[in-house]
Amino acid sequence: MKKLMLGNEAVALGAADAGVKVVSAYPGTPSTEITEAIAKNEPDVYCEWAPNEKVAVEVAVGASIAGARAMAAMKHVGLNVAADPLFTAAYTGVNGGLVLVVADDPGMHSSQNEQDSRFYARSAHVPMLEPADSAEAYAFAKRAFALSEEYDTPVLLRMTTRIAHSQSVVEPDGRTGQTVRPYVKDSDKYVMMPGQARRRHLVVEAREKRLAADADRSDLNRAELRDRKLGVVASGCVYQYVREALPTASTFKLGMVYPLPVGAIRAFAAEVDELVVVEELEPFVEDALKAAGIPCHGKELTGLQGELSANAVAAAFGRPVAVPNAPSDIPARPPVLCPGCPHRAVFYVLHKLGLTVMGDIGCYALGAVPPLNAVDACVCMGAGVSMAHGMEKARGPEAAARTVAVIGDSTFIHSGITGLINIVYNSGTSTIIILDNSITGMTGHQQNPSTGKDIRGNAAPALDFVKLFEAVGVEHIRVVDPFDLPAFEAAVKEETARRTVSVIVASRPCALLSKKTEPPCVISKDVCRRCGKCLKLGCPAIEKHDLMRINPILCVGCGLCAPVCPFGAIGKEEAR
Amino acid sequence: MKKDIIICGVGGQGTLLTSRILGHVAMSAGLDVKLSEVHGMSQRGGSVVTYVRMGDGIASPLIEKGGADMIIAFEELEAVRYLPYLKKNGHVVVNTNRILPMPVITGAAAYPENLMEILTAAAEVTAVDAQALAEKAGSVRSVNVALLGAAARQFSFTPQQWQEAIRSCVPAKTVEKNLLAFAYGNGEK
Numbered sequence: 232m233k234k235l236m237l238g239n240e241a242v243a244l245g246a247a248d249a250g251v252k253v254v255s256a257y258p259g260t261p262s263t264e265i266t267e268a269i270a271k272n273e274p275d276v277y278c279e280w281a282p283n284e285k286v287a288v289e290v291a292v293g294a295s296i297a298g299a300r301a302m303a304a305m306k307h308v309g310l311n312v313a314a315d316p317l318f319t320a321a322y323t324g325v326n327g328g329l330v331l332v333v334a335d336d337p338g339m340h341s342s343q344n345e346q347d348s349r350f351y352a353r354s355a356h357v358p359m360l361e362p363a364d365s366a367e368a369y370a371f372a373k374r375a376f377a378l379s380e381e382y383d384t385p386v387l388l389r390m391t392t393r394i395a396h397s398q399s400v401v402e403p404d405g406r407t408g409q410t411v412r413p414y415v416k417d418s419d420k421y422v423m424m425p426g427q428a429r430r431r432h433l434v435v436e437a438r439e440k441r442l443a444a445d446a447d448r449s450d451l452n453r454a455e456l457r458d459r460k461l462g463v464v465a466s467g468c469v470y471q472y473v474r475e476a477l478p479t480a481s482t483f484k485l486g487m488v489y490p491l492p493v494g495a496i497r498a499f500a501a502e503v504d505e506l507v508v509v510e511e512l513e514p515f516v517e518d519a520l521k522a523a524g525i526p527c528h529g530k531e532l533t534g535l536q537g538e539l540s541a542n543a544v545a546a547a548f549g550r551p552v553a554v555p556n557a558p559s560d561i562p563a564r565p566p567v568l569c570p571g572c573p574h575r576a577v578f579y580v581l582h583k584l585g586l587t588v589m590g591d592i593g594c595y596a597l598g599a600v601p602p603l604n605a606v607d608a609c610v611c612m613g614a615g616v617s618m619a620h621g622m623e624k625a626r627g628p629e630a631a632a633r634t635v636a637v638i639g640d641s642t643f644i645h646s647g648i649t650g651l652i653n654i655v656y657n658s659g660t661s662t663i664i665i666l667d668n669s670i671t672g673m674t675g676h677q678q679n680p681s682t683g684k685d686i687r688g689n690a691a692p693a694l695d696f697v698k699l700f701e702a703v704g705v706e707h708i709r710v711v712d713p714f715d716l717p718a719f720e721a722a723v724k725e726e727t728a729r730r731t732v733s734v735i736v737a738s739r740p741c742a743l744l745s746k747k748t749e750p751p752c753v754i755s756k757d758v759c760r761r762c763g764k765c766l767k768l769g770c771p772a773i774e775k776h777d778l779m780r781i782n783p784i785l786c787v788g789c790g791l792c793a794p795v796c797p798f799g800a801i802g803k804e805e806a807r
Numbered sequence: 808m809k810k811d812i813i814i815c816g817v818g819g820q821g822t823l824l825t826s827r828i829l830g831h832v833a834m835s836a837g838l839d840v841k842l843s844e845v846h847g848m849s850q851r852g853g854s855v856v857t858y859v860r861m862g863d864g865i866a867s868p869l870i871e872k873g874g875a876d877m878i879i880a881f882e883e884l885e886a887v888r889y890l891p892y893l894k895k896n897g898h899v900v901v902n903t904n905r906i907l908p909m910p911v912i913t914g915a916a917a918y919p920e921n922l923m924e925i926l927t928a929a930a931e932v933t934a935v936d937a938q939a940l941a942e943k944a945g946s947v948r949s950v951n952v953a954l955l956g957a958a959a960r961q962f963s964f965t966p967q968q969w970q971e972a973i974r975s976c977v978p979a980k981t982v983e984k985n986l987l988a989f990a991y992g993n994g995e996k
């Protein structure tokens with residue numbers, strides 16, 4: 232039966248239909264819905280949220296060695312974290328099929344960089360497939376498991392935002408019963424010490440040659456001859472843009488982006504007058520074709536930055552595009568911390584105290600934007616903790632007394648813990664603030680090891696942050712509700728002044744988790760003096776008109792603004 | 808029938824449900840469909856847009872500037888933001904609702920007063936107080952379906968096809984209220 236599905240849901244269904252037994256992942260836009268769909272729709276598949284992508288891939292590697300089909304899913308930067316197991320799993324090969332899904336984000340809709348993960352396939356010497364719609368996402372997920380077992384290799388499945396988060400029609404073709412293969416101890420294959428690894432490296436090289444030769448004949452790639460004047464090589468969503476913008480051009484559609492079917496592309500090139508590679512981000516395909524001596528054009532037409540589109544492709548080839556209505560000069564609408572967000576209180580205080588804030592990745596990165604303007608740096612998950620330490624070692628303990636690191640609960644578990652151990656071990660004096668909102672917020676509310684629930688919402692042991700910090704050797708640990716503004720401010724002042732490492736757990740659940748509705752706050756017209764202090768919170772519910780006004784539809788009644796008003800003009804409706 | 812529809816609003820307003828219902832109704836009528844959604848960062852109160860494309864063999868999931876037949880906007884400022892995506896003489900169905908963006912809240916910019924003039928100068932406009940219709944249907948959360956009801960007049964799908972699409976997309980508990988909100992949006996008194 233035909234179904235309208237997200238690319239990510241189609242990957243999940245394809246994997247389940249291929250008999251995947253173990254799925255481990257850490258959330259990350261645009262990959263999250265893959266594992267969520269497994270959890271929601273596939274009760275017979277074991278799935279979990281791992282604390283980070285390295286763990287997720289290692290779990291999948293273990294399951295594969297044990298003989299089961301296994302999958303891990305992550306966003307592009309997650310593969311950086313998981314690169315270590317990937318590169319050596321490429322040497323060991325697999326027992327049960329092993330598929331690693333990596334979702335790139337050209338244009339950075341929700342990411343801190345737009346790296347191109349195709350290079351991982353090349354440097355780890357593993358094949359990579361790239362679907363161009365949900366139907367292919369389904370089919371390629373299935374195919375990836377078969378390829379993995381056929382060639383004894385992990386297989387990368389590359390998604391991009393527009394494939395992951397677009398819905399199109401899928402016609403599933405049924406589930407194949409998959410048995411777990413026998414596990415046989417084989418230390419020459421699975422124990423990668425130098426002696427074995429040297430022998431396995433030869434296997435990797437031979438496998439890659441075989442894959443490259445087979446790619447030329449694979450039905451994953453196809454030449455589509457139309458008008459012979461122009462031939463375009465493309466994959467993924469870019470292929471769709473090309474079909475839309477240049478409907479008469481001949482196309483070579485890549486389904487396998489590594490190893491490239493160089494022989495088949497050479498034959499295609501011979502059929503057309505001019506060959507152009509259209510690809511987002513890096514000239515990955517273009518450079519490979521040029522190195523193989525196939526003349527082609529590419530990046531000089533489309534550039535290295537961001538996403539393409541049908542119009543961008545048309546413009547690159549000098550084709551006309553529709554003349555749009557003129558844009559109006561209107562205010563931007565950047566993302567904001569939600570009304571009631573616990574992070575707002577933290578950044579309000581940090582901004583007020585004028586501290587240097589080493590930030591991290593999560594909803595709380597929004598503490599960097601006006602009017603809170605509180606975050607000084609944000610690089611990658613876990614970096615805030617280690618950067619605060621680096622700053623201290625560069626500028627001395629005086630600077631440390633003016634610096635804090637902020638990091639979310641999920642991010643701390645992902646990769647902040649090692650940075651904290653480093654600070655304790657190397658006599659740092661940083662103050663670390665854990666923004667514990669009891670959920671992985673940014674990626675859409677996934678459970679994590681500190682929330683007391685597993686991926687399916689079943690009860691799970693909850694990591695006790697305070698015990699963990701004690702065990703690590705942190706002497707000064709405080710747990711404070713950041714909405715108690717005076718207590719939180721006092722805690723920050725005391726802990727930054729201390730010449731030793733301390734951790735403040737700013738504990739308050741994400742506002743979107745709360746089911747009970749509080750009455751909204753109101754500003755008394757008679758008492759408000761228009762001083763604008765309440766606007767410093769950056770709450771989307773507090774609006775500046777002639778007088779300040781709270782929008783009752785947006786306000787969740789958190790009450791954070793009440794103590795911020797120096798005239799006591801803000802309170803709850805019922806109380807007035 | 809070939810139609811490209813932009814659905815825009817502010818993160819958290821429920822634009823995804825509207826696009827999914829539209830996608831389902833088109834598929835049940837035998838059309839090819841692609842929807843492109845926004846998940847992640849911008850859902851936090853930022854400007855969000857979903858593309859719905861229906862017709863015969865849709866390639867790209869995106870709608871290009873100057874390509875949309877219709878904009879369904881959940882907020883007035885957002886309707887104007889996506890106006891460059893509308894074809895000349897396209898249709899805008901707009902919820903008469905204003906949510907101030909942060910630059911307005913902090914005083915760095917003003918909320919424009921002439922949004923309706925800008926819209927009517929460029930397009931045929933249907934303005935709907937979807938909030939009021941949703942409240943009348945007994946569920947403030949069905950603003951998105953009420954708005955869709957207003958937009959539905961521009962499509963040739965049957966009432967049965969719409970009702971079936973709504974049933975298959977909204978939570979079972981909310982079906983009746985959503986059907987009512989759709990009917991009010993569609994012009995039922």
Ligand SMILES: Cc1ncc(C[n+]2csc(CCOP(=O)(O)OP(=O)(O)O)c2C)c(N)n1
Nearest residue numbers: 259309592593594639640641642671672673
């Ligand atoms: C290596 C890596 N993996 C995943 C992500 C995607 N990601 C961004 S923020 C975030 C979670 C943040 O959760 P938490 O730290 O609890 O903060 P919250 O958003 O709840 O405030 C994730 C998974 C990423 N940016 N980098």
